[in-house]
Amino acid sequence: MERMAVLDTIQKLEILADAAKYDASCASSGTAKRNSAGGKGIGSTEGMGICHAYAPDGRCISLLKILLTNHCIFDCHYCINRKSSNVRRAKFTPREVADLTLTFYRRNYIEGLFLSSGIIKSSNHTMELLVETARILREEHDFRGYIHLKTIPEADGELAHQAGLYADRVSINVELPTDTGLTRLAPDKDSRQIEGAMGGMKMAIRQSKDERKRFKHAPRFAPGGQSTQMIVGADAATDADIVGKASRLYDNFRLRRVYYSAFSPIPDASAVLPLKRPPLMREHRLYQSDWLMRFYGFAPREVMQATEADGNLPLDIDPKLAWALKFRERFPVDVNRSSREDLLRVPGLGTRAVGQILASRRHRTLRLDDVAKLTVSITRVRPFICTADWRPTLLTDRADLRGILAPKQEQLELFAA
Amino acid sequence: MTALQHVKLGTYYVVHMPEPDDFAFWRERARQLVQCDVPPDRVAWVEPGGNGSLFSHGDKRLPVPEDENRVIRASKRFLTLARNVAHHSDPERFSLLYAMLWRLQSNPRILEDKADNQVRRLEDMDKAVRRDAHKMHAFVRFRMVETEGGGEHYVAWFEPDHHIVRREAGFFVRRFANMHWSILTPKGCIHWDGETLRESGPAQKSDAPQGDPAEDLWRKYYASIFNPARLKIGAMLKEMPRKYWKNMPEAALIPELVAGAQKRESDMVDAGSLEFEDRPETLGAIDKAIHACRKCPIGSLDNQAVMGEGPADASLMIVGEQPGDQEDQAGKPFVGPAGQVLDAALETAGIERRETYVTNAVKHFKYVQRGKRRLHQSPTAKEIDVCRWWHEAERAIVKPKVVLAMGASAARAMLGKTVSISKARGEPIALEDGSELWVTAHPSYLLRLDGDAKAEQERLFAADLAAVKERLAELAE
Incomplete structure (x- = not known):
């Protein structure tokens, strides 16, 4: 690249990466396996995503996550790029984005591209530019890395379909958990339109899977599925509302992931936004509850049972522990006899530890020491299990159990990204 | 086969590994030793450069099994595990693997016992190697150098913890099949020219390029x-x-x-600068607070805040844009020329201004000074949004059944987005609190028109007010 071009690009990159950072997702996993052997270009995807760097906010950097432009005709109050915001604006051409993606990919900085955009001129015009970027990468450069396109719900179905043919993953943000929140904070958006577009994506993904069962060479459509994002703490929705919404979205649209993004201060914020930012821990608790539903066999209503009187999950303890403290009659669980489902309910036992307990107990009767080897903290687990040499006779009934088990330090953000 | 080559009680054997990651070599020797019933404590495994002299009394010739076809048991899981563990940098890895292979002969499912210390140690090593490999995929950073022929050569310097370089070559070959690249490490290097993979000995950081634009x-x-x-x-x-x-x-x-x-x-x-205090709960408190408000630049001009006016339980609230020059001087809303247009239209429609709460979207007069005159300036979307806090407080107290927003600024204040008056007028819009919003033009717009356009807009304005009046009557029933 010429020196001048680098300088020009560097300024645009600064603006358009900064504008993209409020999208939580950076996943590059779960797509079809492929590589560049026998091709003309570069790139591979091998199932597991790769995080090529981590920023000091603890988030993984897997993809080049940028906006094509941060000009926008919409005026969503939570968004740094809204029409009435006084931010610096910039615009990349599809070819510039493709070149930048390849420059980074060749140096092994990234797994691919996550492209989104402000709406310029019209939804269709913007969507055409997003699709064109993906087309340049796939067709002109035979790029076989990962592409995630944020599709625009207001754009034509045909354009969304083309996006799905080039992209590994497509996503449409529902933005806010409630319709009233959407009306207030994203007055140009419409929840029926958003969910309609998600429904269209679901159909196209399913249809492509069916076709590939019958015809080996049928084109793949978004093999990495679709995901969405909700902003937490910008409207009055409670955690119970959010969990309910997420579970409906998982059911209705077969989403791979629902991302939560705690509303965070933005430069030149709109006055309509809430006065206080939500604690980051709230976002973390929502991810934990998401995990409980996806991997631990919790029904949405069971997660809601873990919320407190105000409809929110406790911040000081995780939702699994909160649930266990409310349903103490379900404990202790006998690690030598209980089912996998019951073991998964034990606070402090992850899916991996449960698998190891189930395998080990075929060989020995587990004692507390044995369980300690398989878990991070036996102190956390102890009140809820019995082993050959341990029964928590009094502990489970103690009124101050919550105080004993609540972690003293803030936990790490493990689930975002 | 001579008797000497058979296993002897009390004999130690030493196996020198040709490469630190040669799993195939270990597997052959390990099978042979198990076939000869050599227990783990009688074998030493020495990697290249390792300290073999400690075992100088050991026999480097391995015993030959009596039955080379004797089946040695190793589960699929063990082989996967062992393949990874063989790349670990722990000098004890081959001994540990041999000990586990030995135990597998009597208990083929021993690896399931995750509470067993030896199993755990091997699993930890397996995990460490896989993590190291994953981090290599992630953190290798190529730097591009131009070759003499004008081609591009991508070179990286990486320092793995374990002996994984050769093992991970495939990943980079599959990903960068058509690039020429080299990965240099202190544990050996790999090079790809687009067709073949070549290996070379350990390198130093200074062998790699120092930067890339x-x-x-x-x-x-x-x-x-x-x-x-x-x-x-x-x-x-x-x-x-x-x-x-x-x-x-x-x-x-x-x-x-x-x-x-x-x-x-x-x-x-x-x-x-959004540190608003608690929302005021009386109109008097709002009046006081807006006089002190400097949350947008308009508040800092030479002007005074103009509070809404009317009964605190009015069923109709009329919202304008902002006070004008005369309103600013009087401290009351709609007393200037636009106010006169409004008053006349209200009278025609049969709406009592005394029973109506009249206010503005923006509480201060925004102007530019031109000589002695102060010229009206439209508030920005941002300024309207900031001021939304105050008129929402007014609405929460007055609780009108109908809100009439006059002009684009007032409509934006109510809806949060900029709408076109011609499209939004004529139909009620439901608001969050159950009240309804009607949108019409601002009376000052009528003042700027003349001729047919003026007549047409006056007719529309009157029609909007009449519709509001009718709606109020319906709601009052």
Whole structure:
């Protein structure tokens, strides 16, 4: 690249990466396996995503996550790029984005591209530019890395379909958990339109899977599925509302992931936004509850049972522990006899530890020491299990159990990204 | 076969590994030793450069099994595990693997016992090797150098913890099949020219190129994608420990990003300046508060805040844009020329202004000074949004059944978005609190028109007011 071009690009990159950072997702996993052997270009995807760097906010950097432009005709109050915001604006051409993606990919900085955009001129015009970027990468450069396109719900179905043919993953943000929140904070958006577009994506993904069962060479459509994002703490929705919404979205649209993004201060914020930012821990608790539903066999209503009187999950303890403290009659669980489902309910036992307990107990009767080897903290687990040499006779009934088990330090953000 | 080659009680055997990661070699020797019933404590495994002299009394000739076809049991899981563990840097890895192979002969499912210390140690080593490989995929950073022929050669320097370089070559070949690249490491190097993979001995950091212009772009990206409002250093360190930083161009930025984060966040919050107090609960309190409001630049001009006017239980609230020159001087809304247009139209429609709460979307007069005159300036969307706080407080107290927004600014204040008056007028719009919004033109717009256009707009304005009057009558029933 010429020196001048680098300088020009560097300024645009600064603006358009900064504008993209409020999208939580950076996943590059779960797509079809492929590589560049026998091709003309570069790139591979091998199932597991790769995080090529981590920023000091603890988030993984897997993809080049940028906006094509941060000009926008919409005026969503939570968004740094809204029409009435006084931010610096910039615009990349599809070819510039493709070149930048390849420059980074060749140096092994990234797994691919996550492209989104402000709406310029019209939804269709913007969507055409997003699709064109993906087309340049796939067709002109035979790029076989990962592409995630944020599709625009207001754009034509045909354009969304083309996006799905080039992209590994497509996503449409529902933005806010409630319709009233959407009306207030994203007055140009419409929840029926958003969910309609998600429904269209679901159909196209399913249809492509069916076709590939019958015809080996049928084109793949978004093999990495679709995901969405909700902003937490910008409207009055409670955690119970959010969990309910997420579970409906998982059911209705077969989403791979629902991302939560705690509303965070933005430069030149709109006055309509809430006065206080939500604690980051709230976002973390929502991810934990998401995990409980996806991997631990919790029904949405069971997660809601873990919320407190105000409809929110406790911040000081995780939702699994909160649930266990409310349903103490379900404990202790006998690690030598209980089912996998019951073991998964034990606070402090992850899916991996449960698998190891189930395998080990075929060989020995587990004692507390044995369980300690398989878990991070036996102190956390102890009140809820019995082993050959341990029964928590009094502990489970103690009124101050919550105080004993609540972690003293803030936990790490493990689930975002 | 002579008797000497058979296993003897009390004999130690020493196996010298040709390469630190030669799993196939270990597997052959290990099978042979188990077939000869040599227990783990009688075998020493020495890697290249390892200290073999400790075992100088050991026999380097291995025993020959009586039955070479004797089946040695090793589960699929063990082979997968052993293949990974063989690449670990722990000098004891081959001995541990042999001990486990030995135990597998009497208990083929021993690996399931995750509470067994030896099983756990091997699993930890397996995990460490897989993690090292994953981090190599992630953290290798190529630098481009131009070759003499004008081609591009991508060269990386990487320092793995374990003997994984050869093992991971395939990943880079599959990904960068059509690039020429080299990965240099202290544990040996791999090179790909687009067709064949070549290996070479250990390299030094100085053998690799020192920079690449694209790194400026990458560093800018890294700094820009970081959100200073959510600093989580622990989470970063867990996945990207410091030991990797020295070979990652972006990592040099981390200290300054962390140091600047808090200031950047507080600057953002200050710039937003959204520290509103609790919402006032009486009209008097709002009146007092707006006089002190400097949350947007209009409040700092030479003007005074103009509070809404009318009964605190009015069923109709009329919202204009902002006070004008005369309103600012009088401290009352709609007393100037636009107010006169409004009053006349209200009278025609049969709406009592005394029973109506009249207010503005923006509480202060925005103007530019031209000589002695103060010329009206439209408020920006941002200024309207800031002031929304105050008229929402008014609405929460007055609780009107119908709100009439006059002009685009008032409509924006109510809806949060800019709408076209011609499209929005004539139909009620439901508001969150159950009341309804009607939109019409601002009376000052009528003052700027003349001729047919004026007549047409006056007719529409009157029709809007008449519709509101009718609606109020319906709602009152």
